[in-house]
Structures are given as C-alpha cells and as structure tokens.
Amino acid sequence: MSDGAERPRGRADDHAPTTPGWSCGSCGDEWPCATKRTRLLAEYGGDRAMLSVYLGSCLAAAAEDLRAAPVMSLQDRFIGWLPRGARRR
Numbered sequence: 507m508s509d510g511a512e513r514p515r516g517r518a519d520d521h522a523p524t525t526p527g528w529s530c531g532s533c534g535d536e537w538p539c540a541t542k543r544t545r546l547l548a549e550y551g552g553d554r555a556m557l558s559v560y561l562g563s564c565l566a567a568a569a570e571d572l573r574a575a576p577v578m579s580l581q582d583r584f585i586g587w588l589p590r591g592a593r594r595r
C-alpha cells in the first residue's frame with residue numbers, strides 16, 4: 507500500500523460488512539476481516555470497552571442474519587479477536 511490514492515475502487519476500500527452474509531465488502535473475508543480489525547483498533551485507540559460495545563451491536567445484527575451460525579462462534583468472530591487488556595499505547 508504505497509500509493510493507494512488513485513485506486514478506482516475508492517470507497518470500496520471501507521472493509522464494511524455486507525449483509526446478510528456478513529462478509530467483507532472489500533476483501534470478501536468474514537467480517538470483521540483482518541484489515542477491518544486493525545482499523546477498528548486504530549479508530550478506537552485501543553479502547554476495548556467502546557469497541558466491544560460497537561462490535562456487540564454488530565454481533566446482534568449478524569446473529570439475526572446468520573441464524574444458522576452458532577452464537578458462540580459468532581461471538582468469537584466478532585469479539586474474540588480483541589486484544590486482552592485495555593492498554594492504550
């Protein structure tokens with residue numbers, strides 16, 4: 507990612523979730539994808555509590571859409587990746 511400014515995809519680089527499948531709209535991975543996770547951590551400045559609230563709301567919405575998926579695996583996917591401890595750097 508040296509000169510991404512001219513990329514034609516533009517806002518397709520949001521790594522926003524697509525519903526109802528909850529895959530990443532940019533890279534197609536399960537949302538939140540690795541890129542989105544990194545961005546969320548940066549966006550929330552490592553505030554795990556705030557990020558948990560946000561991801562919890564996403565999880566609730568995803569659980570509605572992905573009824574076939576086990577809730578535990580969804581929790582793991584949406585929230586389980588958060589680093590432990592709310593240490594700010």
Ligand SMILES: [Zn+2]
Pocket residue numbers: 521530531532533534535539540541542
């Ligand atoms: Zn992505």
